[in-house]
Amino acid sequence: QVQLQESGPGLVKPSQTLSLTCTVSGGSISSGDYYWSWIRQPPGKGLEWIGYIYYSGSTYYNPSLKSRVTISVDTSKNQFSLKLSSVTAADTAVYYCARVLVTTVTADYWGQGTLVTVSS
Amino acid sequence: EIVMTQSPATLSVSPGERATLSCRASQSVSSNLAWYQQKPGQAPRLLIYGASTRATGIPARFSGSGSGTEFTLTISSLQSEDFAVYYCQQYNNWWTFGQGTKVEIK
Numbered sequence: 001q002v003q004l005q006e007s008g009p010g011l012v013k014p015s016q017t018l019s020l021t022c023t024v025s026g027g028s029i030s031s032g033d034y035y036w037s038w039i040r041q042p043p044g045k046g047l048e049w050i051g052y053i054y055y056s057g058s059t060y061y062n063p064s065l066k067s068r069v070t071i072s073v074d075t076s077k078n079q080f081s082l083k084l085s086s087v088t089a090a091d092t093a094v095y096y097c098a099r100v101l102v103t104t105v106t107a108d109y110w111g112q113g114t115l116v117t118v119s120s
Numbered sequence: 121e122i123v124m125t126q127s128p129a130t131l132s133v134s135p136g137e138r139a140t141l142s143c144r145a146s147q148s149v150s151s152n153l154a155w156y157q158q159k160p161g162q163a164p165r166l167l168i169y170g171a172s173t174r175a176t177g178i179p180a181r182f183s184g185s186g187s188g189t190e191f192t193l194t195i196s197s198l199q200s201e202d203f204a205v206y207y208c209q210q211y212n213n214w215w216t217f218g219q220g221t222k223v224e225i226k
Contacts, residue, residue, distance in 0.1 A: 047156075047164065047207055049215035062214060063121070096163055105211040106154045108175065110163035 002027040004097050004111035012091075012118050018084040022097030022111060029078045030055045035100040036080045037107060038071060040093040043115075048093075052100055053080055087118045122146055122210050126218035132226040139195040141221045143208035148188045152212035155184055155193045158220075159204045167206075168193065198223070 008020035022036070029036060037052035051061035053071045061069050070083040084091060094115050098107035123146040133139045143153070151171040156164035166175040168184035171191060181196040195202055203225055208218040 046219045047209075047217040049217070060214070098163075104154075104169045105152070105215075106166055106169040106175075106209070107156075107164070108166050110165075113163055 002099060002109050004099065004109060006095060006097050006111045006114040008114065008116070010115060010117060012087055012116060013120050014088055014118055015086055018082070018087050018091060018116055018118070020082045020095055020097075020114065020116070022080050022082075024078045024080075024099070027099075029073060029080065030075045033102055035060070035102060035105075036071075036073065037098045037100045038082045039096045039098060039107070039110075040091075041096070041113070042090075042093045050082065050084075050095075089118050092116065092118045122149060122213050122216050124208055124210055124216050124218035126206075126208055126221045128221060129219070130222045130224060132224050133198050134226045135200060136197050137226075139198055139202075139223055141193040141195075141206055141223070143186075143191040143193070143218050145189045145191075145210055149210040149212035151187045152210055153184075153186065153191050154209045154211065155182075156207045156209060157202075157204045158207065164207060195223075 003025045005023045012018045035052040038050040051071050053059045068085045073080040094113040096113045097111045099109040100107050125144045127142045153171045155168040158164040172184045183194045185192050205220045205222045207220050
């Protein structure tokens, strides 16, 4: 069974860059059947899609975040990563990584999520 | 951006009763609509995709319907484990989520 696990700092200072990594186990990130996605959820609020990446490196970003987001993939480590630049308190959220089926473009497996707080 | 609007915000239902949740899109998303369930402290779980197809392992009491701009998630007989927040998501034009409907015990 595939598992996803987010990792990275839980506290980031304003104006700095948030960096998270998602490690995939139980399946290959190089499978052509999936995209690999980041989604976030501010405390007590709803879900916001950040973007997703294909194993080839093709990326698809939320237009509202596109100028600040970079998603990359490392197939040798079976990992993909998120960088969000120039963060503010509004970027405080639980960040989830997820596997997205290419056929349905829906997320069938999710990581447990990691809380990132933006504060000085 | 396609805006997804869910109603009601909170639905109070007794165990064993039927729950009907609504989701409206600001423009047509065809059948590119999914439903997710989220319990406190957990990641969302995919319930429905393609507006009406149950995901793997999802019980038959969950059903989805609709197309275009109007969608419904029905839980035919609420079980204790079904009390949660439900989100609709369109994937016709990137992804956007509704704000969620909380299904609580009456």
